[in-house]
Amino acid sequence: MKVFYVTSECWPFVKTGGLGDVSYALPKALKKEGVDVRVILPKYSTIPTYLKDQLKEIAVFNVQVGWRNQYCGLLEIEFEGIKFYFIDNEYYFKREGEYAYIYGYEDDAERFAFFSEAVIKSMEKIDFYPDVVHINDWHTGMIPLILKSKYSHLERYKNIKTIYTIHNLQYQGVFGKEVLGDLLGLSDDYYNNGDVEYYGGVSFMKSGIVFADKVTTVSKTYVDEIQTPFYGEKLDGLLRANSYKLEGILNGIDYDLNNPTTDPNVFFKYDVNSIDNKVKNKLELQKILGLEINPDIPVIGIVSRLVSQKGFDLISYIMPELVRENVQLVVLGTGEHQYQSMFNYYGSKYSKKVSARITFDSALAQQIYSGSDMFLMPSLFEPCGIGQMMAMRYGTLPIVRETGGLKDTVQPYNQYTGEGNGFSFANYNAHEMLYCIQKGLNLYKDKDIWHKLVRNAMSTDNSWKNSAKKYIEVYQGILN
Known part of the structure; x- marks a missing residue:
C-alpha cells in the first residue's frame, strides 16, 4: 500500500503543536507495518540548518495559482528510513525575523493553495502515485476537491483515494469567496451549491470534509462531540450529514523518543520497575x-x-x-x-x-x-x-x-x-x-x-502501534 502523507508541519523539521508530532510518529509507525509511506510539507525558512543542509533538489517546475505561474522546487531527504519531500518557494515560505512563524499571514490562502497544487504535481516528478493521500487540517483541505475537479480524468490519478484528518476543528481556514477562482482556478459552482461555502466565505476545512473519501479525527469522544453545537464550531450540521464517513482514531506518542530510560533530558533514568x-x-x-x-x-x-x-x-x-x-x-x-x-x-x-x-x-x-x-x-x-x-x-x-x-x-x-x-x-x-x-x-x-x-x-499503552493498524484498516476500507 502506498500512502502520501500531506502536512503543514512535521517534527523535527518544523513544529508548532501536536500536528507536528503526529506527522512524524504516524508515518514512522505505518512504515513498521509495511506501508510505503512518504511525507510532504512546505520548506520553511525555520527548518534547522543541519537538516536543511541535507536536502537534495530533485525537481523544478511551475505551479498555477489562479492566473499566477509560480516557481516550485521539490527537495528530498531520507530521515529514519522515511522519504520526506519539501515544496520550495521562498515567496510563500521564507518568512524572516526572530519570531517568524508558519501560519497566520494575510496570504495564507494563497500560500496553501499553492502548496495543495504543488503536492499533486509533485507525484509526477517523483513517480509516486499513491493509493491514498492522507491530508491533515485546513491547510490541505482543498486537495480532495482539486484532485476530483482537475485530475480525475487522468489515468494515474483517477483511483487515488483521500482521507482527511481533523486535528482541531476550531481552525478552519476561512477566506473570501474570490479564492475559488483567483487562487484555485475552480468554478464558483462549488460555492453556489454550498460545497465549500461557509457564512459568506470559503472554508478549506469544509471542502476537506465534503470531498474526502473518509474523515477521521483524533479520538472517539471528539467524533461525537464535534457533531454537537457546543463543540461543532458551526460545522456540526455538516458533520452529522457526513457521519457515515467519520471515524475517531486516537493519537499516540513516539515511545522511542519519549522513554524515561533513554531520554537524554531526564536527569536520572528510570522505568516502571525503578x-x-x-x-x-x-x-x-x-x-x-x-x-x-x-x-x-x-x-x-x-x-x-x-x-x-x-x-x-x-x-x-x-x-x-x-x-x-x-x-x-x-x-x-x-x-x-x-x-x-x-x-x-x-x-x-x-x-x-x-x-x-x-x-x-x-x-x-x-x-x-x-x-x-x-x-x-x-x-x-x-x-x-x-x-x-x-x-x-x-x-x-x-x-x-x-x-x-x-x-x-x-x-x-x-x-x-x-x-x-x-x-x-x-x-x-x-x-x-x-x-x-x-x-x-x-x-x-x-x-x-x-x-x-x-x-x-x-x-498504559499509548504507543502508535495500535493506532497505525487502525489507520491501515481505514485505508483498506476506502480502497475496497
Whole structure:
C-alpha cells in the first residue's frame, strides 16, 4: 500500500503543536507495518540548518495559482528510513525575523493553495502515485476537491483515494469567496451549491470534509462531540450529514523518543520497575527552578499553550486557593497575555511554590514530565491531547477534564478496585477541578497507593502501534 502523507508541519523539521508530532510518529509507525509511506510539507525558512543542509533538489517546475505561474522546487531527504519531500518557494515560505512563524499571514490562502497544487504535481516528478493521500487540517483541505475537479480524468490519478484528518476543528481556514477562482482556478459552482461555502466565505476545512473519501479525527469522544453545537464550531450540521464517513482514531506518542530510560533530558533514568528514581528527578527540577527542595511536596506540572481552550480561566480562578495547599506548581508555555501575566504574578509572589517559564523549551518540558507528580490539563475541549499521554509515559498522573481524547485515555482512580491511571472531573467548573486536585494531593500521602497508580500510568499503552493498524484498516476500507 502506498500512502502520501500531506502536512503543514512535521517534527523535527518544523513544529508548532501536536500536528507536528503526529506527522512524524504516524508515518514512522505505518512504515513498521509495511506501508510505503512518504511525507510532504512546505520548506520553511525555520527548518534547522543541519537538516536543511541535507536536502537534495530533485525537481523544478511551475505551479498555477489562479492566473499566477509560480516557481516550485521539490527537495528530498531520507530521515529514519522515511522519504520526506519539501515544496520550495521562498515567496510563500521564507518568512524572516526572530519570531517568524508558519501560519497566520494575510496570504495564507494563497500560500496553501499553492502548496495543495504543488503536492499533486509533485507525484509526477517523483513517480509516486499513491493509493491514498492522507491530508491533515485546513491547510490541505482543498486537495480532495482539486484532485476530483482537475485530475480525475487522468489515468494515474483517477483511483487515488483521500482521507482527511481533523486535528482541531476550531481552525478552519476561512477566506473570501474570490479564492475559488483567483487562487484555485475552480468554478464558483462549488460555492453556489454550498460545497465549500461557509457564512459568506470559503472554508478549506469544509471542502476537506465534503470531498474526502473518509474523515477521521483524533479520538472517539471528539467524533461525537464535534457533531454537537457546543463543540461543532458551526460545522456540526455538516458533520452529522457526513457521519457515515467519520471515524475517531486516537493519537499516540513516539515511545522511542519519549522513554524515561533513554531520554537524554531526564536527569536520572528510570522505568516502571525503578520508579524510586523518579523522585530524584523531582528534586533536581525543584533545584533548577528555585523551588523549595523537598521530596514530600507534590509537584503539579503544566506544559501547554497558555490559551483559553486549555482551561486556564479555571486555573486562574482557583489560584488563590491552590497556593494555600501544600503543593508546587510548575508552568511552561506561551500564549495569551492574561495567562502569562497571571502565572508571572504568582511565580513572583510565591517563588518557592510557583515557577512560571513563559517560553518554549523542549528539554525543560521533558524534565517537567519526568519530575512532576501530577500533570494538569483541564481543557474546555481537547481533540486528543498529547500532554496527558506524555505524562503517563513518565509516571506523572494526569488531572484532566473529561473531554475528547482526555476522556478516552485517562481512567480515573477507583478507590474500591485500585484501578486507574489518573484523575478526572466532568464539568467545566473551577471548584470541581480544585476538588479533583485536592483528591490527588490527599492520595499522594499514601505512597503504596500512589506508586501503584504510577505503575498503572507507565504501563498504559499509548504507543502508535495500535493506532497505525487502525489507520491501515481505514485505508483498506476506502480502497475496497
